[in-house]
Amino acid sequence: MAGKSKGILRLLTVVSIVATLGVYAVIVASSYTMATSFAQNAMGLTAFQVSGDPSTGITLTLPITVRNPGLLEISITLDVKVLSVGGEVIAEDINSKRIPPGSSHALSVSLFVPPDKVEDLAGVRIFFECRTLFDLVGISLSAEVGGEGPPPGP
């Protein structure tokens, strides 16, 4: 009986140690992946390119190169909305991509503002999300770049 109980206790100790190490390894790996990917990629979110003419409508493009310097695959979502003075959504574009560790991909969103709405254009709302560990954990950024006119160009 004593030998059996010792065996069970030993097994329990091993399971406990393995589970603890496993959980902390997952937490460290995914936190590192998220933090590095988010910090590197969120920097390029203001590089808007504006093309076209107010008389024919303007196109706002936000091209970014998304890098994954982390240890796990990440999923990046970029959602950009063009807002009117009244806060209504004039145009919206969403794009998302899965990026394996160590690689980079181009990701862009393009929004067309029709000529009759150009006058009404007040700002841009950006939602940028970086998720990892099969999309179970993530960091997101919501920002509103607004003002009197269109968002700043490159």
Add this chain to the structure above:
Amino acid sequence: MRKIIKAVLSAALYITILVVVPNVGLQFLSQSIPAEMLPYIEEMIPFHGIVMSISVIGVVLAILSFSSNMVEDWSPIKLLSSIASAFVSFYLFLLLLGLGDPSRMGITQLSVEIATIIWDFRFFIILELLLLGISIFSAIIKFYFARKEHLAGR
């Protein structure tokens, strides 16, 4: 004598990691950040409150560890100390993930002027709950076998 040394050392370890290190770190942080920026940062992340909470938890864990090491394995005090330690450690994890607010349950929001950053770490809490379950189960099984052996030896 050996038991007392073990109990004191384990308590001292908790005091060092959770009381001394965070307070020294906070002092360094206060000195390295410009004084005019401190209230602004403190508004976003309540460092003083977090360090104070960690210190209190450190003292509680040290007391629990000391009492747990001072008694025999078959003692109910050991079982209660182990279970209480597991719960307090879980609370510490929630506190750290919530940047000082455990009720956030893994979703933490940081607002900086026009931008809002949201952490979604709920899955980490599920993993930590798993570890909490394993710790409690392990403590109960250890107590059960130790108690059984103690009663058989009387």
